Amino acid sequence: MDDHEDRAPKPIRRLQENLINRIAAGEVIHRPASALKELIENSLDAGSTSIRITVKDGGLKLLQLQDNGCGIRKADLPILAERFTTSKLQQFSDLSKISTYGFRGEALASMSYVSHLSVVTKTQTDPCAWKAFYAYGKLMEGAPGQTVDPKACAGNDGTIITIEDLFYNTPTRLSALRSTSEEYNRILDVVTKYAVHNPTVAFTCKKVGSTSPELTTPSTNTPVNTIRMLYGHTLAREMLSSSVTCDASVPQSESWKAEIHFSSANYQGKKTIFLLFINHRLVESSRLKRALENVYTGILPKGTSPFIYLNLQIDPRAVDVNVHPTKKEVHFLNEEGIIEKVADSLTDALAAKGESRVFQTQTLLTAGGDSGRFISKKRKSRDEDMSEGEDGEEGEELAAASTQTDPKKKVSSHLKVRTSTQDRTLDSMFPVTHSSQIGSSSSDLGAPPKVDGPRDVHESQCLLHSVLSLRALVCTEKHELLTEIIEKHTFVGIVDLNRCLSLIQHSTNLYLVNHASLAEELFYQLGLRQFGNMSKLKLDPPPPLRTLVKIAVEAEDIPADAPLPKPQIVDRIVDILMARREMLSEYFSFNISEDGLLQSLPLILRDYTPNLDKIPEFLMRLGPQVNWTSESECFQTFLRELAYFYVPGPAPCAPYEAEDNQQQEKAERWQIQHVVFPAMRRYLTAPKALLDADVVQVASLPELYKVFERC
Template identity: 60%
Template structure:
């Protein structure tokens, strides 16, 4: 009732008056619609560079573009007279009347990009035209010329090259809510790289460079004068470039990319991967009239084409450049021009999809598959094998589940026959493991599954959920794709459906697992090293952390490891080697913290390490060895090789193995804890997430027994 009285009182007082908003509020609201994050500001600035005819564009970012976003081009520049109104709203050189929108061929046209940036950042411009004798620098605040030192607000002469340099500093400094909603600097920088990558693919005639402020090596660099396919290979990897197919489609019968004078004419150029390429997530680049846009409808239509061609869960790479008569396109439907509408969108999309599908079907019919019939430990039947032996082998193969080449037709089920002992497959976790056959030495060695003799029971450990991080770095994406392509299907099935038998030799990292009727001796150290490398790639830039309290000193740990090494072949003394390694790691503290969660404070103390798998603790005795190897074993000068070599060293650190095996009670307790982690954490996690490569088959997974063959031996005895 109280609420009703308040409402009635409000009605008696009348409606609230309508007021005109202040100009500053209006401008910041408009800026918020256009500039969502550093990458959206960069998109606007890149389009201005391309409109200016630039052939070289350099992007520099600090703290993910939030502290500094600098874009430099060698385009036509800006006249000094135009600098007075450069950052005011609705000032543009692209259009002069509303009718100009019907034949728009440039990226920008509303004149709001630089104005919006100036309302949410500290904007400065250095520009020079070819006719100017010097460059001019201007600073803007809230769309107007400003001065930092109190001098008159006007452009000032300075040195500079032809073109324009735009500096965006302290983005969203006056809108703290928007600033706090942004992701970390690593995520924002990844979005910047994604924007630069896409525009570099579509504009292969332009040289693009993108790097972090203070970094000597760029993260993206492309030459000018290349082709679209070459740009895709350089930016997304040669794995994709080798599988690219190409087609050109147009509204006319021919496939010319020249747009016809007639209304609603269009032409498209499509680069798409063949059925041999597979990825977990679709990469889709869509440009309409050279403008980077999004279209869920077109993306879904192209993705549907691959449904019957690629395996379930696999996705392609598609780049589509669509040129449409400007009179048929409405580019003014979204503040950031992220979406556009055009006439006959459904018919245009259908024709493009039909052309792509026709090529894919032809490729799929000629596709060849490589597979291995025997994993290991098997031989082909001898030519002199007796008919009776062949018949017996045939019957045994038919009895083995999952081996039949075609399913039997539907029929009345026959009476179930009693399975012979040599064809029984152990699947129950209540059966005895190898450890249960030996006496228990300590309380920590108690079995954690049902033991048929002792009757003790401990709750099983749940496999932790591992979520892939969102990463747009081309080098990391290429490494992930290499892991997926190297997967060995048969070994993956063995690991997914295995039954753990026991650890044979902890020091040599040997364990026994059973799959179906076969027993395998596996090097769990080699499997673990590959597994933790894949976990490092999967969670790149978004690791959980192991806090070290108290934090150990980096210098002391490296000295400990170097002292134990034989350095006689090195020209440096052990003290010099330690200094070089420590200086190398300290110089890259920020990168190690941002990408790998390896945190070293300013005083040289290690405060945290990356945690790759919950409920699994690496052997910290190996930490000095890890730090020592990071110096010489990591290629710090090439991005992809740096990430790969660092993650390989981190994976080696995570391998479960005793550093120095010994018989003492403390070492026995550590070994027992390590055995528990291997059985109850490592093997279940590998069964769920590991994509084993073929290289593991050659020497690290060996078949040691086959149940039917063992029974034959016993029969002869």
């Protein structure tokens, strides 16, 4: 009987209206960035030429947009946030010629179901602005005891829409979101894309409490200039443009045109940046993206990607815009033909540019007689013969390269370059006195253990002007020759660990380098590269911050007549760090609990562990050495102190001469050779300042041969 009752059909009930609307809201508003996208589109539909965005906690606490558009009539405010209220459609046939962003009337309604929504608006004909509050699609009172009617207030022409406490009533959706910094980066990404496509509209985006905006563009601009401002001069210098049109007079075709801005073969991005606007809607198309990426196959080096901005305009009758709740996707006729023509246009433009990339290659020197050749050659783009079109110096260079590859041509000994990591290092030239000096295989004493190189360190997407300026400064101070030496060097060995001296070889020259100075610059650049998206080095159990700072201060030789005694210095440093722990956590993954426990440190380079004995000194230096009053200088000085902490070497109170630290010395040597120097090859942009005292040429093979010849 019980089983029979369990199998009985359950009654069908009508869902409550609020529940229906909250379910529908989840289809439109996925995260703060999707809400902002809807607001920006409404502002553009209103004819705005200036859009200002203010964000707090990644848009979860506050997301506000202010524009100077046509505004909203007071008479329309009562139904503004109801579902399916729109000024864009009157009948279903209007969908076939829709030319505005919004048309279903679900955006503001959805926001009112999952947040506290308020609107301040004024039209040109209104004597004052009107403010209204909304909840669940209906007008509500702004304060207890007030009526729900819109209230008169001061305001400029246009609209201010404020969203507070987003997803406050949907905790599952709230917990599924990423960190506030990542949500803010998504917001910046949306604003950046709409700013590129709408260069005549001024965009500004900033955090609450920030003195300067993280993103700002003028209202009189062009797409290329906007790309230069938002993506950098490096990309703008390599931008190419093309346009494709198709006339409707051709049988069985629809009229369309495409405007494309894309990077040349000389630009190498970490990942593909693809901005696609179809009839001015920001949409996605995996097929179109894949087709355009394939154009660059064989042109760009492996692991690098292009930048593509495509503005496609199609007859509205050939586009179905109503296939996705957030208008993320659209369907249109003759999709394959359009993709083919756009890809062909991209290919033709890249070929017309006629550029090729130059690569230096070195062959490994082995025991054979044909090794040791240094070949410089032009790498041509796909389907281009290397021997055609070369003359002058380039022709001679290729002729020399082809001569060197002839197996009958013997290379002089003083021109041979050892590049094989299987050859002996400096350490292997000394006798083995203890089994701990031997690698895992005693049959190959000179070869280091096989290990993987450092994992990829991806550049974070950050549009803070201060961070972009610091990254640009690194490129400006780059010394080309020294960077090439570091990039193509062969590690010889550590000369003196305590004095931080090592030997490296590049081509036929031998260099003595201060690996501590090079490592400090490397870790600074890696920290800047990962700003806002660093991994964490968790401390378990977390030590007390005050205790660590006290250890370092007590070890310092502070004069008796110093302005502050040691206890007050400790208090001052701890107060500084505690007051800024939210900023340190968001930007640097430097986590301090409310009760003053140090939970994690930034992890700059995976597979590398800094000397944790240096933590007290690192924390103490953060107080006086970091300029906490200026944003740019704060980031720069903090990253410099972090890099100084990461530099290989013992703590001041624990030099390597002590017997207890012999194992640590061995581990330090291994990390320098197998982690730090490989990372330098990949990521270090060497500044000219390192040439002053940190990199010295100590020998040149051709010069040494001259000495022996005289003997």
